[in-house]
Amino acid sequence: MSASSADTAETPVKHVRLDATDTVVTATRALEVGQDVEGVTTTALIPSGHKIATAHIPEGGEIRKYGQIIGYAYAAIAPGDHVHTHNCAFAATDHAYEFGTDLRPVAPATGDTFMGYLRDNGRVGTRNYIAVVTSVNCSATAARRIAESFGPEELAAYPNVDGVVAFVHGTGCGMAGDGDGFEALQRVMWGYAKHPNHAAVLMVGLGCEMNQIDWLLDAYGLKQGPTFQTMNIQNVAGLRRTIEMGVEKVRAMLPVANEAVRTPCPVSELMVALQCGGSDAWSGITANPALGYACDLLVARGGTGVLAETPEIYGAEHLLTRRAADRATGDRLVGLIEWWKDYTDRNRGSMDNNPSPGNKAGGLTTILEKSLGAAAKGGTTPLVGVYKYAEEVRAKGFTFMDSPGYDPASVTGQIAGGCNLVCFTTGRGSAFGSKPAPTIKVATNSALFAKMTEDMDVNAGTILSGETSVEEKGREIYELFLRVASGEMSKSEAQGLGDYEFVPWQIGAVM
Structure with a gap:
């Protein structure tokens, strides 16, 4: 992530560029017509979190963000134009999958513990x-x-x-x-x-x-x-x-x-559901990468992170197959994507039915853009397991579970799979909580954190302002894992959320 070279410490950053090959940048605040952005002039009002073209994009041309394709131009897009749903079209992806070509194991780390409930079968609870x-x-x-x-x-x-x-x-x-x-x-x-x-x-x-x-x-x-x-x-x-x-x-x-009493337990007994909801453009830039770093810290200590929401990795799954520990694991992930394509076709839907109106108001345009940001919650370590919805997660490390993108149904599956903690990032302000595994909430931007302080546990907006790095915020999230797992109440837990968020995924005909 970088800002324009014209920006200085005295001048608030106007935008961020995520990759040198991108054809768009993201406005960090609302920009009026005539603003200079990387040598181009804005031709329309650009809301905060929305995209600005920094190069000419011909009709049908690729629109790139995160160094990846997020859509195609309905018509020619000029430098300085607002790029959003009116001129960025979704098209189905057709990736040539690679398997195991981006394996980056973390160095093992030890020493951290939390105060958990050791059960007779050897499993460890964070609540009772x-x-x-x-x-x-x-x-x-x-x-x-x-x-x-x-x-x-x-x-x-x-x-x-x-x-x-x-x-x-x-x-x-x-x-x-x-x-x-x-x-x-x-x-x-x-x-x-x-x-x-x-x-x-x-x-x-x-x-x-x-x-x-x-x-x-x-x-x-x-x-x-x-x-x-x-x-x-x-x-x-x-x-x-x-x-x-x-x-x-x-x-x-x-x-x-x-x-039952709490006793010191190794971090290897923590299994964290990695979730996002009410996402905005900052989800994939601040909170999700920070949660991904926390996941890496957890995995290094033998713990488990469980990513889910299959429709919300569509368009980014090729990045995950490159991290697959073996071909069979990668094939299982691709099989889930193929199932969802068929599922939406049979029901006359589209994979691009997600993002939601709130996601789009926050700057997200297509499911491809949303997925590229959502996948960042899984960090960088190898993908060691792919599971059915609500299947028991047995592998230690970074894993994936099939689920819909609907948060209550997805988290229900993750908890059924064994997650004893949930971490949930949000940019628009989701009021989600869960039982029996408590939910930690991470705000993607400082405005949301200030507005919903009683609901948000962590402010990742400080990454955007330059006050903290992704790594520093990730460590803050990881350390909160240990405290909440040991009994400290998260803010959603303290408000009693979780009694109505048990929603098993209903698949198939109702007869």
Whole structure:
């Protein structure tokens, strides 16, 4: 990232250039008509975060940012023109993939620890919840009322328990009993039932649904015991009795859950979901690269970063295949991209349906531009694993999980896969939080951080102002990982977010 040579310490930086081959630069503040930018004169009002052409681009010509193609000119674009949705067209990518040609392993580092909950199976939690998990929408009310029965006064007697949380959803029936959708929901339920941030789990169903609890128990070898119980409304004989019995079961779990205590644990037991939402033009310039550096620090210490949102790496996946540890890993990633192309075609959509209106208002134009910035969250280390939605992540290092770009559904899959911490970058101001894994929020720009100080944990806008480097901000984020993993509340967690953000990805027909 560089600024115009005309800019000085006394003159606020007007724009940034990301690569010498780019045909556009990004305005760091609103520019009027007639402003000089790298020797060209602006021909229109340029909003902050939006792009300015610095060279003539013929009709159909490539528009380049990050040293990559982000779109093609609808008509000839003159130097100084505003480049955005009115003159930058999306076109499907056709990359010649390379595999393993950009492998940059980090030097191993040791010594860092966090205070976590070591479980009997060897996994480590960063929180200590009791979960009430539903198999179907029909048991959602029962689950919520069970969880709501435990208020602050009763829970005060169990200081090591973070709370009783209901994980409810709107599916589980009216679906095929096999295939992608059913298997994804079963993986989500299994992932939450076995999550290291849960000390105990009560699973509640209706009884006649397609998503049978007994099938889950058989498929994953789950056994009932003091800290894992199941029940069905129809078997118990109604909603009221189900709630009463559920409260009794959770009340018996509380003393057992309270026995858990935090102990020093290696950073290798941290698994962080790498997320972004409400992105703007600064996401790929400040917060995402900083999170990528934090991911590199985590990986160097044996930890795991999990990138997701497959539609939001489309157009950047060729950069990730170059980092694939082996050909099979790279092929799995390409296979996901091909699945999504077919998925959008079948549903008469386009991969360019993402970015959202808010993304575009913030300066992003095409999915290619958004993806190139989003992929930066994954840092620079080798890609060592590619996983299905909500599949258990077993590899240590930088990994990828298939998911939609819809934040609640994507994070639900990452948490089900084992993530015990979430880091979420935002430029427009997403009000997201998650349970049982707490969310750390990183603002891409200082204006957002000042406006939503109660919601944002880290201000990456200081990178743009030159006050900090990407590396310094990345280390700040990494150190916050350790503090939050040890029990410090993130700002979204302190506000109680996470009770309504459990959204399993619903794939396939609703019948």
